[in-house]
Amino acid sequence: MISVNRQGEVWVFAEQNEGKLADTPLELMSKARKLADKLGVKLAAVLMGDQVSELAERLVQYGADKVYLIEHHLLEHYQANTYAKTLHDLIHKYEPQVVLCGATINGRDLAPRVASSVKAGLTADCTDLQIGDHEVKATKEVHKNLLFQVRPAFGGNIIATIINYDRWPQMATVREGVMPMPEPDVSRKGQIVEEKATLTKEDLLVEILDQHTRPKKVDLKAARVIVAGGAGVGSKDNFRVIWDLANALGAAPAATRAAVDLGFIDKDHQVGQTGTTVRPSLYIAAGVSGAIQHQAGMSDSQKIIAINNDPDAPIFQIAHYKICGDLNDIVPKMIKAIKERI
Amino acid sequence: MPYNCVCLIKQVPDTKKISGQAMNDDGTVNRAALPAIFNPEDLNALETALQIKERYGGTVTAITMGLPSAADILRESLYRGADDAILVTDRKCAASDTLATSYIISCAVKKLDYDIVLCGRQAIDGDTAQVGPQLAEKLGITPITYMEELQELANGRITVRRAIENGWQKVRTKLPVLLTVTDEANEPRVPAAKFIMKYKNAMAPIEVEKAIRNDNTALDEQAVKQLIEDEIRVLEEKNLLIKQWDLGFLEADINWCGRSGSPTKVHRIQSVILTAKGSKEVEPTESGVSDMVHELIKEKTIA
Numbered sequence: 001m002i003s004v005n006r007q008g009e010v011w012v013f014a015e016q017n018e019g020k021l022a023d024t025p026l027e028l029m030s031k032a033r034k035l036a037d038k039l040g041v042k043l044a045a046v047l048m049g050d051q052v053s054e055l056a057e058r059l060v061q062y063g064a065d066k067v068y069l070i071e072h073h074l075l076e077h078y079q080a081n082t083y084a085k086t087l088h089d090l091i092h093k094y095e096p097q098v099v100l101c102g103a104t105i106n107g108r109d110l111a112p113r114v115a116s117s118v119k120a121g122l123t124a125d126c127t128d129l130q131i132g133d134h135e136v137k138a139t140k141e142v143h144k145n146l147l148f149q150v151r152p153a154f155g156g157n158i159i160a161t162i163i164n165y166d167r168w169p170q171m172a173t174v175r176e177g178v179m180p181m182p183e184p185d186v187s188r189k190g191q192i193v194e195e196k197a198t199l200t201k202e203d204l205l206v207e208i209l210d211q212h213t214r215p216k217k218v219d220l221k222a223a224r225v226i227v228a229g230g231a232g233v234g235s236k237d238n239f240r241v242i243w244d245l246a247n248a249l250g251a252a253p254a255a256t257r258a259a260v261d262l263g264f265i266d267k268d269h270q271v272g273q274t275g276t277t278v279r280p281s282l283y284i285a286a287g288v289s290g291a292i293q294h295q296a297g298m299s300d301s302q303k304i305i306a307i308n309n310d311p312d313a314p315i316f317q318i319a320h321y322k323i324c325g326d327l328n329d330i331v332p333k334m335i336k337a338i339k340e341r342i
Numbered sequence: 343m344p345y346n347c348v349c350l351i352k353q354v355p356d357t358k359k360i361s362g363q364a365m366n367d368d369g370t371v372n373r374a375a376l377p378a379i380f381n382p383e384d385l386n387a388l389e390t391a392l393q394i395k396e397r398y399g400g401t402v403t404a405i406t407m408g409l410p411s412a413a414d415i416l417r418e419s420l421y422r423g424a425d426d427a428i429l430v431t432d433r434k435c436a437a438s439d440t441l442a443t444s445y446i447i448s449c450a451v452k453k454l455d456y457d458i459v460l461c462g463r464q465a466i467d468g469d470t471a472q473v474g475p476q477l478a479e480k481l482g483i484t485p486i487t488y489m490e491e492l493q494e495l496a497n498g499r500i501t502v503r504r505a506i507e508n509g510w511q512k513v514r515t516k517l518p519v520l521l522t523v524t525d526e527a528n529e530p531r532v533p534a535a536k537f538i539m540k541y542k543n544a545m546a547p548i549e550v551e552k553a554i555r556n557d558n559t560a561l562d563e564q565a566v567k568q569l570i571e572d573e574i575r576v577l578e579e580k581n582l583l584i585k586q587w588d589l590g591f592l593e594a595d596i597n598w599c600g601r602s603g604s605p606t607k608v609h610r611i612q613s614v615i616l617t618a619k620g621s622k623e624v625e626p627t628e629s630g631v632s633d634m635v636h637e638l639i640k641e642k643t644i645a
Binding site (some may be wrong): 001009017021080081084104105106108109111112115116119121122123124125132134144146148150152153154155156157158159160161162163164165167202205206207208209210211212213214215218224225249251266273281282291292293294302303306319320321322323324325326329330333334336337338341342 | 345355357376385392439440441444454466467468469470471473474475476478479484485486487488501505507509510511512513514515529533546604606608609610611612613614620621622623624625626627628630631632634635636638639640643644
């Protein structure tokens, strides 16, 4: 661990895969920028890889004052040990006060390993970050300007705000999609600081034998309008009504975990705590009961239409338009109304 | 070649089946509304360990840190085929965050002979997925997270398929290894009748003590202690004693345990109550739906 260092910078781990920056650290930049401004310190991105220097400027455009660039042939592919060791050494060298990672698979693999070796606190899957003061009740001691790490817990039934006032850096991973992606500013200038990694072949603990990625079947995060179906849709065949409404609106079709588990639609379409977090202009939920885990992924939608035949369905509590009735009757009426007007 | 597997399990509140309010009025978690269960992905980790034992030989040891009631999931592990069960319980473990938890568990695992340490990818109470990678770091062994399939185990090397963002990768490493296992990896078995018969009386010392004290309120302390001691010895002889380890036995540095060992603290907890601002009921009729669509087009929510 490092001790409390008020001059320490705010850091964002700039995850890249195969030379492409991941979305989550970029989404994180606008929030991290605000945190750094509030604390009156610099915002730095930490970029590791092999031949990735051209990504550094982009991080500046997204809000970084500084980019720590660490290039090494052993960092070509992400591996827990090599990346953790490099980040660990860098934290000890510069003593940042805040270190943030996207809660991607790699971020959730890397951050705990670093927190363990640095012996610092780490909060997983934050949905918001703020700066605030904390009073220790027993001693009345007040710790000013801490990182408030806000996250759902107990399956989304509670929201906890976590702090770490003594063993720094204050570390957190942040959920994908919960912070809007900033617009890059091509005129921004920043400092690129080249750092060396001290790695040997023995640090590569695993051999990567094979790897496959495929693009997601749907980009829910970018959709302005989303039409989601739940278990109440009834069957895979009947899920056609969701597709039809989505097509009529030029919207993205989505689903609850229950509908995905029932095989109505591919997992790429899942919205919620274990799926994608979305914030569209309009979210239409049909046959969705509104479990807290689903709400966690869509409650920030600007407008919500809920269609359900159960008047007590929890989804109605967050809906702006509540339609109590059979979705098989209502959805075709909506499609008809849309086709008449557009 | 046989492999010794240590499987970390956790008793968690069933956050998907909440009856009533999750929070009490005083801001604490209402545990009564949350039935305690075997963390789902820990069952996938246990299943992986049991399959390794069946295929290659060796042992499966289930270990948990928790309240005395966590002995329930240790018994459930025995019912599925685990050979040994260890309950790490100590009041000084209370309020441990993931860093302190991984330290305490590392002290326990270091007392065991292991080739493969397994845990579920994450527990459904905190969903942090942190203790596994942190434990691997503390043990100084290779972590492989998000395992979806165990592919090969031969010549002291393990090959697995693990999830990556939007895909998968196949990786190989030398043992010892720590695996965090996802629910994609397998279909966990149900308890077997023969093991239920064999282990239904298995107990941890703290449970033995509680039962004997309840049943013998009239006896003096000396006699009660004797009864407890005798019963523990009997269970041990029958191989029905769930081992119980405290921080003293683990020789853990207390500064790294519990509240003092936990850098993260709770600043505030709020119950989630989401409500929409300005909501309206729409009649499920053609005109009701049509008016709503018209309104959304007018305000440009629908382009």
